[in-house]
Structures are given as C-alpha cells and as structure tokens.
Amino acid sequence: MKTSEFDYDLPPDLIAQTPAEPRDASRLLVVNRQTNELTHRHFRDLPEYLQPGDLMVANDSRVIPARLQGRKPTGGGVEILLLRPARVLGVQAAQSVAPEGPAPTSRWECLVGGKGLRSGVRVDILVRGNKGSPVGATILAETGGGGRLIEFDPPIEQRLWDAGQVPLPPYIHQPLADPERYQTVYSRVDGSVASSTAGLHFTPEMLVAIREHGVRLAFVTLHIGLDTFCPVQAESIEDHQIHREWAQLSAETSRAINDTRLAGGRVFAVGTTAVRTLESAAKIALGYRPRDEVPADAACGWQSVSAFAGETDLFIRPGHRFRAVDAMITNFHLPRSTLLMLVSSFAGKSVIDRAYAAAISERYRFYSFGDAMLIL
Numbered sequence: 001m002k003t004s005e006f007d008y009d010l011p012p013d014l015i016a017q018t019p020a021e022p023r024d025a026s027r028l029l030v031v032n033r034q035t036n037e038l039t040h041r042h043f044r045d046l047p048e049y050l051q052p053g054d055l056m057v058a059n060d061s062r063v064i065p066a067r068l069q070g071r072k073p074t075g076g077g078v079e080i081l082l083l084r085p086a087r088v089l090g091v092q093a094a095q096s097v098a099p100e101g102p103a104p105t106s107r108w109e110c111l112v113g114g115k116g117l118r119s120g121v122r123v124d125i126l127v128r129g130n131k132g133s134p135v136g137a138t139i140l141a142e143t144g145g146g147g148r149l150i151e152f153d154p155p156i157e158q159r160l161w162d163a164g165q166v167p168l169p170p171y172i173h174q175p176l177a178d179p180e181r182y183q184t185v186y187s188r189v190d191g192s193v194a195s196s197t198a199g200l201h202f203t204p205e206m207l208v209a210i211r212e213h214g215v216r217l218a219f220v221t222l223h224i225g226l227d228t229f230c231p232v233q234a235e236s237i238e239d240h241q242i243h244r245e246w247a248q249l250s251a252e253t254s255r256a257i258n259d260t261r262l263a264g265g266r267v268f269a270v271g272t273t274a275v276r277t278l279e280s281a282a283k284i285a286l287g288y289r290p291r292d293e294v295p296a297d298a299a300c301g302w303q304s305v306s307a308f309a310g311e312t313d314l315f316i317r318p319g320h321r322f323r324a325v326d327a328m329i330t331n332f333h334l335p336r337s338t339l340l341m342l343v344s345s346f347a348g349k350s351v352i353d354r355a356y357a358a359a360i361s362e363r364y365r366f367y368s369f370g371d372a373m374l375i376l
Contacts, residue, residue, distance in 0.1 A: 052214025065164030
C-alpha cells in the first residue's frame, strides 16, 4: 500500500495542547466493526462496553526525563533526546529478565540538536541545581536521520532524574504544569520517551470501578521509542523498517490472557503499544519471531500468547491477522504514522477513514492529549 493513503488533513486547532480535566472527561468515539456504527460518548462511559469476564491489558511503561541539555567544549549548546539503550537482546523467556527490564547500559541511541556533533566529540550534560559534576557524553557514531550513538560516563540512568526533563511531542507548544499528566496513573517501569497516551484517560476511580464490574486488569511493558516521532517516509509502507522497542509480557499476564480466551471473555488492549506486545506474544506462541510472516492457516490452539521479554520489531499494517486482541482503546494518530496503519489494520481502513472524518467534523481533539476511540 502507498503511504500517501494514510494521509489526512487536520485543522491545526484540533491538536490538543493540554490534557482534559479530569482525565476521563475526554470524548470517546465508539467504532463497532460488525455494524460499522459510530457512537459519540465520553471516556467515563467506557465501563458500559465491558462485560464481566473481560480482560483489560495496559502498558505500564513510564516516561523518563529523556531530554538533556549539554555544552560542547567550545561553549555551544547541545540538546540530546534519549531514544533507547543500545542493546541487542533478541527475544528471551520472560523469567530470564528482571521485572524492571534489562540492566542499565552506558550507551544510548539518541537524537541530537546542535552543530559539529561528530564522532569523537565529548560534551558535558548539565545537571540541575549543581547536583554534582556534569555527566560526560561522547559521540561514538552517527546513525542517520540526526541520530547518534552516545556513551555516557557515568551511565545516564544514575543521574537522569537530576539532569533530564520529560519530553513532550513537538506538536505540543504549551508547557505542562504537572509532568504527571503525561504519565498514566498505573505507570511504574521507567523506560519510555513518550507516553502510552491511550491510558492517559484512566483515573484510579475508573480502574476500581472496572474491577468491581468483574473485569480483570493486567499489564505488559513496552518502552516507547523512535517511531513515535517518525512518520513513514517510504513511498510504500512495505518498505518501511520499524524500529525495535523493548517489551515484556510476564507469565502472569500470559496466563490471564489465555484463561480469559478459554472462558470466552474478550481481551481489551489499551493503546497500540499493548496491541504490539500482545500480537508479538501471539507470534512467539506459534514459534515465530515478531517480524516473521505467519501462514494464514496457522492456529494458536489453546495458548494464544506466550510470555517473553526482549525487543519487538512487529510492524502491524493492513493484512495482519490479529490473534490476541478483541478490542482496542486508542487515541487519534498522526498522518502517515505506523500507529494509524495499525488501527486501520484492526478496524479496516475504510472504517477508520470514516471515523477520522467524523471526529474532525465533530471537532474531537487529536494526538497525545486528545480524545479517544474504542474499537469493538
């Protein structure tokens, strides 16, 4: 398919600059894939679409203060955005990786702003409030697209909360009064450079009400990285190489998903990151890697997902067969993004085209701090 097929025109004033208050006051467009019906609700109405025995799976990754300010030896300013640790993990059994993820590393893939940042250049990362000496950052290599491989001394994780700031997407131009509003209320595992924004609509009270309704909650971890910032540039989406992101689905969550399916319940994924993690786990259950093509006649049997920990490079686009997700909660995504391609794969492109047109007509708020969509 052509990447241009996933373009659309959005009035700039529909890009939400601030989050809804309270969180569950945002609007909710309900898309029924069986009837093609679109229903306009509010996020606080979500429990009406859940049934006892359903399972809701969300991404508990937490946004780190990944935006760093530095200074070159010449005195010039530098901005560094951490993207992902420079590790090669592969896919491992979940039990072989600590619950909080892989061990810290001194090398990161980053985006940089500033001139003359060639291999071998060392800069000092500034620490707020003069809390100790600056962190050294040495450029090891250029990685394309403005990217750099950087080695930090000491490892940046040790000083991150003193040196960094939580990054907001480039289309948000207003400062955020409370940085916690860019975190989900259930985030707990540091590692993302952008929020799992579908989860921003939940309040603690709503989560309690969902549990009391007989719906179980489970969590996966996927640390969000570069593709959040990068629209697809290739002319054909099949030529796009998605970046790897570290993910983990525990044995406990795997059992919850498989038990739910055995009992006839539905699995609701909160956000595209949860969808990618679950669908990666479904491929692993079949004996494939996340990026592998799976024969159309492959069946999962009783076990729909397997526990795993490691990097996933699954690119979900039209034609993907969903094996682990029955319903999805998501926000409205940027044109030409892999996220828009994912939801188009789940609901059908014509349905998503109509839903986005309706959302624009009804003046829904778009992107990270915008309104939500429930696809049934």
